[in-house]
Amino acid sequence: MRTRITELLGVEFPLFAFSHCRDVVAAVTGAGGFGVLGAVAFSPEQLDRELSWIDERVGGRPYGVDVLVPGRIAEVAGDPRESLVEAIPDVHRDFVSHLFRKYGVPVSERTSGSSADEAGRRVTAEGATGLVDVALKHPIRLIASALGPPPAAMVEKARAAGVPVAALVGTVEHARRQVAAGADIIVAQGGEAGGHTGEISTMVLVPQVVDAVGVPVLAAGGIADGRQVAAALALGAEGVWCGSVWLTTEEAETPPALKRKLLAAGSLDTVRSRSRTGKPARQLRSAWTDEWDDGLESPGSLPMPLQMLLAEAAHTRITRAAESGNPGAQALSNYFVGQVVGQLNQIKPARQVLYDLLTTYATTLNRLTTINNS
Known part of the structure; x- marks a missing residue:
């Protein structure tokens, strides 16, 4: 599988695995x-x-880092003197407490402290650039920017280090904007993907x-x-970017109770919701998404990063309770995942998932060749 991507990045297969788990x-x-x-x-x-750990295990093979840089964010996030946590309205805190009581989950303490504020500021241009500075000290071969055009400082630093910049987009207009901002690679992400997405499907968006x-x-x-790899390349892509498929691998840090929930889910069991981050993100539908999006008592989601801080603190408690067998927490539990969750029906090593992708890709090409020659 030789494409411009494999030549640019020095990778054997143009199959990209996005994961928050270093083992994957x-x-x-x-x-x-x-x-x-x-x-x-x-x-x-x-x-x-994390990157030092990866460096020790990949033997010099190329890998990359993805940072989250939304184009628009709550104004309070731009003032380092303001506490992001304290900016979360009481009505939203009270709604989370209400959900915990309704579903029998131990009520969490009030989220506070500088560590939570720091987490929120990582999704600003300044915060992401700080992560880029760390990443560029390692032998990475790609920096990816999600949700907005890569900041000029990020592009300049990557250029100076000889590292290409990728940007995720959901529309043609966004793609043009990202290239103008300095992106070397565009990841055209359809609305069926997990995480932050637009509404245009991959089949329509990619060409x-x-x-x-x-x-x-x-x-x-x-x-x-x-x-699906073969279809993507037929549409003109020079590789594929996968995320959901790694959530049910042996190496994934997905909590066991949530992993079982993903394995049992079908493709109709996902929804685009603002309830986890404040921006539309496809995730497993659960009592959490239903209550925030359709519940009569819902105050509505906050903008990023405030909703993200509120939700992640809550889900830390929900996950812990779900793993202990709490049925209400299991009903609330969810995570970012795409519609391909309907194809995830068994746990495999990540290496095996990659090899299965390559094997069925080759089988598909052989089938198409047979059809063409018949």
């Missing part, structure tokens, strides 16, 4: 794919440790983006086996 990144990279570590959950010090920009394009959204 290392496993896929070691097997010839391209692991991309999601950095938003880490402080600069934590990211440095439009390929035609609109001159840089290499990766297809994302709805890709969990080799048939």
Whole structure:
């Protein structure tokens, strides 16, 4: 599988594995794919440790880092003197407490402190640039920017280090804007993908983006086996970016109770909701999304990063309770996942998932060749 992407990044297979789990990144990279570590959950010090761990295990093979840089964010996030946690309205805190009582989950303490504020500021341009500074001290081969055009400082630093910049988009207009901002690679992510997405499907979005920009394009959204890889390349993409498919691997840090929930889910069991981050993100539908999006008592989601801080603090408690067998917590529990969750029906090593993608890709090409020659 030789494309412009494999030549640019020096990777054997143009199969990208986005994950917040270093074990998945290392496993896929070691097997010839391209692991991309999601950095938003880490402080600069934590990211440095995670990347050092990966460096020791991938034997010099190329991998990347993804940072979250939304184009628009709550104004309070721009003033370091303001506490993000204290900016969360009491009505929203009270609603979370109400949900905990309704579903029998132990009520959490009030989220506070500088660590929570630091977590919220990681999704600002300044915070993301700090993570980029750490990442560029390691032998990474790609920096990816999600949700907004890569900040100029981020592009300049990456250019100086000889590291290409990728940007995730959900529309053609966004793709053009990202290339103008300095992106070397565009990840065209369809609305069926997990996490922050637009509303245009991958099948429609990818060829439009390929035609609109001159840089290499990766297809994302709805890709969990080799048939979908082949379809993405047929649409003009030069590789694929996968996220959901790694959530049920052996290496994934997905909590066991949540992993079982993902394995049992179908493709109709996901929803685009603002209830986890404040921006539309596809995730597993649960009592949490139903209560925030449709509940009569819901105050409505806050803008990012305030909703993210509120929700993640709550889900830390929900996950802990769900793992102890609390049925209400299990009903509330969810995570970001795409519609391909309906194809995730067994736990496999990440390396095996990569090899299965390659095997069914080759089988699909053989089938198409047979059809063409018949």
